[in-house]
Amino acid sequence: DADVTQTPRNRITKTGKRIMLECSQTKGHDRMYWYRQDPGLGLRLIYYSFDVKDINKGEISDGYSVSRQAQAKFSLSLESAIPNQTALYFCATSDPGQNEKLFFGSGTQLSVL
Amino acid sequence: LAKTTQPISMDSYEGQEVNITCSHNNIATNDYITWYQQFPSQGPRFIIQGYKTKVTNEVASLFIPADRKSSTLSLPRVSLSDTAVYYCLVGDYSSASKIIFGSGTRLSIRP
Numbered sequence: 001d002a003d004v005t006q007t008p009r010n011r012i013t014k015t016g017k018r019i020m021l022e023c024s025q026t027k028g029h030d031r032m033y034w035y036r037q038d039p040g041l042g043l044r045l046i047y048y049s050f051d052v053k054d055i056n057k058g059e060i061s062d063g064y065s066v067s068r069q070a071q072a073k074f075s076l077s078l079e080s081a082i083p084n085q086t087a088l089y090f091c092a093t094s095d096p097g098q099n100e101k102l103f104f105g106s107g108t109q110l111s112v113l
Numbered sequence: 114l115a116k117t118t119q120p121i122s123m124d125s126y127e128g129q130e131v132n133i134t135c136s137h138n139n140i141a142t143n144d145y146i147t148w149y150q151q152f153p154s155q156g157p158r159f160i161i162q163g164y165k166t167k168v169t170n171e172v173a174s175l176f177i178p179a180d181r182k183s184s185t186l187s188l189p190r191v192s193l194s195d196t197a198v199y200y201c202l203v204g205d206y207s208s209a210s211k212i213i214f215g216s217g218t219r220l221s222i223r224p
Contacts, residue, residue, distance in 0.1 A: 042200065042214035058210065090156045099145055104156025
């Protein structure tokens with residue numbers, strides 16, 4: 001969904017490096033999410049935020065941190081990347097007024113060498 | 114959280130109707146049923162959502178029996194571009210944080 005933009009689209013980094021993935025949205029939604037997808041598997045929730053002052057851990061938050069800089073911006077950081085964090089990362093937004101329909105970005109493919 | 118079970122993969126041919134069934138035996142009263150479609154290297158895209166009976170939109174139909182323990186996504190007259198992974202999700206939509214993505218059904222359409 002073009003209304004949810006993720007940068008970069010692809011990133012290769014080395015073990016131990018700090019990396020930030022960014023997400024911005026123009027949908028005006030308060031709720032934002034970060035998911036991780038490994039090959040052949042479904043998406044797993046890393047962190048989510050219901051508004052600028054709200055941050056919540058998801059299913060697999062260890063090794064990750066997030067920052068909600070504004071309603072439209074939600075970034076995901078890997079403080080010290082490790083190879084098993086190689087995955088496809090998705091940002092999403094939702095609106096409780098639309099039964100929490102999720103709107104996803106195009107994803108960031110991260111490779112940790 | 115209601116767990117869903119759906120076939121790992123399905124094959125069909127262009128022009129056929131495809132029905133993907135999802136089981137959710139412990140669905141709760143407040144839970145909705147939602148289907149998403151995902152193409153390779155793209156984020157999932159909402160297809161359809163329902164609570165009971167039948168829902169139809171321009172893309173698909175969703176059939177939900179009275180006991181709501183299963184649901185069937187119906188794709189009419191599929192084309193090659195319908196090749197994708199389809200996820201059945203069940204959840205109390207007070208929060209998408211409660212929604213669990215399974216492994217989905219990998220649908221392959223052949224000419």
